[in-house]
Amino acid sequence: MVKQRSRTSIAAWIALLPMILTVVFAYIGTMLFTARVSLSSSRIFPTSDFVGLGQYARLFRNERWLLSLENLAIYGVLFVLACLVIGFLLAVFIDQKVSGEGVLRTVFLYPYAMSFVATGLVWQWILNPSLGIQQVLRHMGFEDAQFDWIVDQDKALYTIVIATVWQASGLVMALLLSGLRGIDEEMWKAARIDGIPRWRVYISIVLPMLWPSLSTAFVLLFAMVIKLFDPVVAMTQGGPGTASEVPAKFIMDYLFGRANIGLASAASIVLLTTVMAIVAPLYFARSKVVQKRSKA
Amino acid sequence: MKTRITPGRIGLYVFLFTAALFFLVPLYVMLVTSVKPMSEIRLGNIFALPLAPTVEPWRLAWQAACTGLECEGIRGGFWNSVKITVPSTVFSIVVGAVNGYALSFWRPRGAGVMFSVLMMGAFIPGQVVLYPLVRALAAVDLYSSIPGIVLVHVIFGMPMMTLLFRNYYASLPDELFKAARIDGGGFWRIFFELMLPMSTPVIVVAMIMQVTNIWNDFLLGLVFAGSDNLPMTVQLNNIINTTTGERLYNVNMAATILTSLVPLALYFISGRWFVRGIASGAVKG
Numbered sequence: 274m275v276k277q278r279s280r281t282s283i284a285a286w287i288a289l290l291p292m293i294l295t296v297v298f299a300y301i302g303t304m305l306f307t308a309r310v311s312l313s314s315s316r317i318f319p320t321s322d323f324v325g326l327g328q329y330a331r332l333f334r335n336e337r338w339l340l341s342l343e344n345l346a347i348y349g350v351l352f353v354l355a356c357l358v359i360g361f362l363l364a365v366f367i368d369q370k371v372s373g374e375g376v377l378r379t380v381f382l383y384p385y386a387m388s389f390v391a392t393g394l395v396w397q398w399i400l401n402p403s404l405g406i407q408q409v410l411r412h413m414g415f416e417d418a419q420f421d422w423i424v425d426q427d428k429a430l431y432t433i434v435i436a437t438v439w440q441a442s443g444l445v446m447a448l449l450l451s452g453l454r455g456i457d458e459e460m461w462k463a464a465r466i467d468g469i470p471r472w473r474v475y476i477s478i479v480l481p482m483l484w485p486s487l488s489t490a491f492v493l494l495f496a497m498v499i500k501l502f503d504p505v506v507a508m509t510q511g512g513p514g515t516a517s518e519v520p521a522k523f524i525m526d527y528l529f530g531r532a533n534i535g536l537a538s539a540a541s542i543v544l545l546t547t548v549m550a551i552v553a554p555l556y557f558a559r560s561k562v563v564q565k566r567s568k569a
Numbered sequence: 570m571k572t573r574i575t576p577g578r579i580g581l582y583v584f585l586f587t588a589a590l591f592f593l594v595p596l597y598v599m600l601v602t603s604v605k606p607m608s609e610i611r612l613g614n615i616f617a618l619p620l621a622p623t624v625e626p627w628r629l630a631w632q633a634a635c636t637g638l639e640c641e642g643i644r645g646g647f648w649n650s651v652k653i654t655v656p657s658t659v660f661s662i663v664v665g666a667v668n669g670y671a672l673s674f675w676r677p678r679g680a681g682v683m684f685s686v687l688m689m690g691a692f693i694p695g696q697v698v699l700y701p702l703v704r705a706l707a708a709v710d711l712y713s714s715i716p717g718i719v720l721v722h723v724i725f726g727m728p729m730m731t732l733l734f735r736n737y738y739a740s741l742p743d744e745l746f747k748a749a750r751i752d753g754g755g756f757w758r759i760f761f762e763l764m765l766p767m768s769t770p771v772i773v774v775a776m777i778m779q780v781t782n783i784w785n786d787f788l789l790g791l792v793f794a795g796s797d798n799l800p801m802t803v804q805l806n807n808i809i810n811t812t813t814g815e816r817l818y819n820v821n822m823a824a825t826i827l828t829s830l831v832p833l834a835l836y837f838i839s840g841r842w843f844v845r846g847i848a849s850g851a852v853k854g
Contacts, residue, residue, distance in 0.1 A: 291664050390785075391785075541697040
């Protein structure tokens, strides 16, 4: 029996070999490599000298990097909030036993099946000031209608918010709707007997009950924020000027365009640290909740 | 819950109808623009129906639009995407299923820690591992090749696929596995003869997720596929953002629709499964 057990255990380890190799080399190894390069003066090729935190110091004196961090923060807050609010409203309204529910669900979620590049290109077209919405409004008689955000330094970032919210809010709707369907009918009866208005019930009782779905949605949206790259490339290419620059694009430019991998690696590590600082506590809190539930 | 017509009800439908309009407008604009001749587009009403519809832009987008120097349309990108997506989907599902099975039933010591690290990997921004991965693949001669990009997709898809299968197998009764063990089944035999045949639902969900993700990928294709194997999304972006001379908006929109066709078709056909995939794709702890 003992012999049997050790042999089968070996089979399991062999089966897990691809995963172990991925974790060790593709995740941990690459991160260590990037961390090491970020401490060197590497330009086109990695060098083995050691310049301490010099790259980080240069990074935080780089206007473009600071701007891209600021942009990502603004974008992230707006995008996540808008998706959650719109997704929640759509889910609640669909949940009122409306006719055509299936059609509406399909309509709200289809953008999520498209690639961010395709989404970006469609919205670039719609927001194009000389041929898009602005022009249509002018044709309709609003001679001074202005909607040229996509070429406006101060507003280009918001157009990316609009396009990506259009793509992703259906996802929140789908997640919350399945959460809403899991709520007991009895709760509604009890609330009605107590004479609590429906909107109050949604805010004070249903919303907290949706916590698991909400946190799932938040995690998915957050991952999208950090990876924000494709829509920017497709819509504004970081412009006008550097107005809609984001960290992921900054890193790509310095890695492949400007051949400064030392600086790009330092930027990657900063991004990684930020992500982990936000994800790790969340991850920890959730596994705590799961543990508590499985004990109860 | 009666459904009488009240002002509230009307407001409800107005809201939903407006929202539906907001979600449908881009699709509508794409479609009508893609069948308009350029002369109509220059009139500047993107919402107008085409006066003289033409399929010429679609033909151009498929076989004659310029991506950089070459003008062979987006069809090359389509076939590249197929060549990348099919093996990447198959391999990532196989790896995910084996991982999930080993983690749920065999639980070798220390594997739990590996799994946790893998899950953190789901949050690593691609850019952090991009450069070292390029170097590693170049060292083994896989950079800029189909096998290289497939390997990268398998690596990046592994956290989600493993989680998906692990959760599914964890929901199966443990007695089933114990009975198979008592009957003398080994690691692979139990996997192939018992677990895999029971995995159809989760395999369907995994397939939808991976096909959609990999087809829609832009960053990895851009970096790892190499100029001969650029996927459709990258070629689409090249068509639209590097044209010299007049911008052919109708061709651009036709190319955009063509690129979105595969995941959209998958979505419209699979519907409920698609949603299930999203819900189970999130980290459940």
